[in-house]
Amino acid sequence: MVYEIEKATQIADNIHEFWINAPQVAKHGKAGQFLIIRLDDSGERIPLTISAVKGDSVRIVFMAVGKTTKQLAAMKAGDCIKDVAGPLGNPSDVSNTGNCVLIGGGVGIACLPILAKALKAAGNHVTGIIGARNEKLLLLSDELEKECDELVICTDDGSRGYHGFPADILKKRIETDKIDAVWIIGPAIMMKITSMATLSTGIRTIVNLNPIMVDGTGMCGSCRVTVDGKMKFACVDGPEFDAHLVDWNELMNRQRIYPAMEKESAELYAADPHRQDGINGHAYGHADGHGHGHGHVCTCGMSKANNGKTGNGVEN
Numbered sequence: 237m238v239y240e241i242e243k244a245t246q247i248a249d250n251i252h253e254f255w256i257n258a259p260q261v262a263k264h265g266k267a268g269q270f271l272i273i274r275l276d277d278s279g280e281r282i283p284l285t286i287s288a289v290k291g292d293s294v295r296i297v298f299m300a301v302g303k304t305t306k307q308l309a310a311m312k313a314g315d316c317i318k319d320v321a322g323p324l325g326n327p328s329d330v331s332n333t334g335n336c337v338l339i340g341g342g343v344g345i346a347c348l349p350i351l352a353k354a355l356k357a358a359g360n361h362v363t364g365i366i367g368a369r370n371e372k373l374l375l376l377s378d379e380l381e382k383e384c385d386e387l388v389i390c391t392d393d394g395s396r397g398y399h400g401f402p403a404d405i406l407k408k409r410i411e412t413d414k415i416d417a418v419w420i421i422g423p424a425i426m427m428k429i430t431s432m433a434t435l436s437t438g439i440r441t442i443v444n445l446n447p448i449m450v451d452g453t454g455m456c457g458s459c460r461v462t463v464d465g466k467m468k469f470a471c472v473d474g475p476e477f478d479a480h481l482v483d484w485n486e487l488m489n490r491q492r493i494y495p496a497m498e499k500e501s502a503e504l505y506a507a508d509p510h511r512q513d514g515i516n517g518h519a520y521g522h523a524d525g526h527g528h529g530h531g532h533v534c535t536c537g538m539s540k541a542n543n544g545k546t547g548n549g550v551e552n
């Protein structure tokens with residue numbers, strides 16, 4: 237089975253919105269969950285959040301940062317993706333909590349519409365706060381205006397909305413409003429810093445972690461994180477966790493395990509004259525789907541030979 241891209245749109249600088257025909261994912265996918273795609277037989281697996289579902293289609297919103305996301309960005313409506321596995325991970329807890337604040341930074345904003353919709357449906361009051369470096373990087377603000385009871389827009393350079401960070405708005409709101417739960421989704425450093433605003437308040441604060449993932453089913457160990465001093469696998473125990481219990485430094489260090497291989501992989505892809513065809517069939521990633529370059533031994537404990545199925549990777 238292959239998965240057809242039904243609609244491919246660039247919605248911001250280097251950021252793309254794709255609707256993919258994937259009936260099983262669309263039928264069962266919920267807020268907080270993700271899928272893992274593989275573009276072709278030799279491609280790496282990459283995780284992307286389920287940003288919306290409609291009928292048989294699922295929406296992903298991604299930034300083209302490296303080899304696979306650039307290859308994906310070059311694809312167009314009518315092209316097909318080899319594998320779409322999901323939904324993976326645990327859905328968000330969308331019980332009736334009261335006043336919920338959803339904070340999105342950068343491409344993490346893509347996770348908010350489906351979450352806002354589910355929280356509203358459960359009877360919550362939802363305030364969205366979204367932030368990006370500048371207005372060209374702001375996503376889905378029209379959609380969030382509709383899904384949230386209130387939306388506050390922030391830009392680092394003041395080109396749109398409040399001139400500053402979502403954390404500034406959150407701090408002010410904590411002083412004036414009764415807030416019952418906060419979700420923060422974005423780059424790890426943004427989640428770490430923003431969650432400090434609620435540290436001494438007792439407000440339930442949830443983050444959606446984004447470690448490197450390979451199989452997405454708890455077997456390889458790549459997505460190991462430490463939460464409350466205990467080892468967790470973000471793909472099966474998360475990806476949402478209590479922000480105040482996450483070992484942020486470990487997460488950020490582990491996200492940067494493979495920079496040399498990622499660079500090499502991106503360079504090989506850039507040098508390929510056929511790359512604009514989208515799926516080009518060239519093996520830049522590992523056959524096991526890890527995809528961080530040629531011929532290195534992955535520290536996650538997986539090798540080409542085990543095809544990504546058996547390495548426990550916990551020594552990672």
Ligand SMILES: Cc1cc2nc3c(=O)[nH]c(=O)nc-3n(C[C@H](O)[C@H](O)[C@H](O)COP(=O)(O)OP(=O)(O)OC[C@H]3O[C@@H](n4cnc5c(N)ncnc54)[C@H](O)[C@@H]3O)c2cc1C
Nearest residue numbers: 282283284285298299302303304305446447448449491498
């Ligand atoms: C649960 C989850 C949900 C995500 N949702 C989104 C999303 O909705 N939109 C989006 O733009 N990005 C999302 N990401 C990040 C996305 O998976 C990476 O940007 C992508 O894998 C980069 O691959 P690449 O080959 O293009 O870049 P590379 O050059 O290979 O890597 C660039 C950086 O991306 C990260 N990365 C690389 N490989 C992986 C991997 N297998 N798993 C996780 N991170 C990796 C690393 O930090 C790396 O330094 C999510 C990550 C996780 C774990």
Ligand code: FES
Nearest residue numbers: 450452454457471
């Ligand atoms: S991606 Fe979580 S254990 Fe492999």
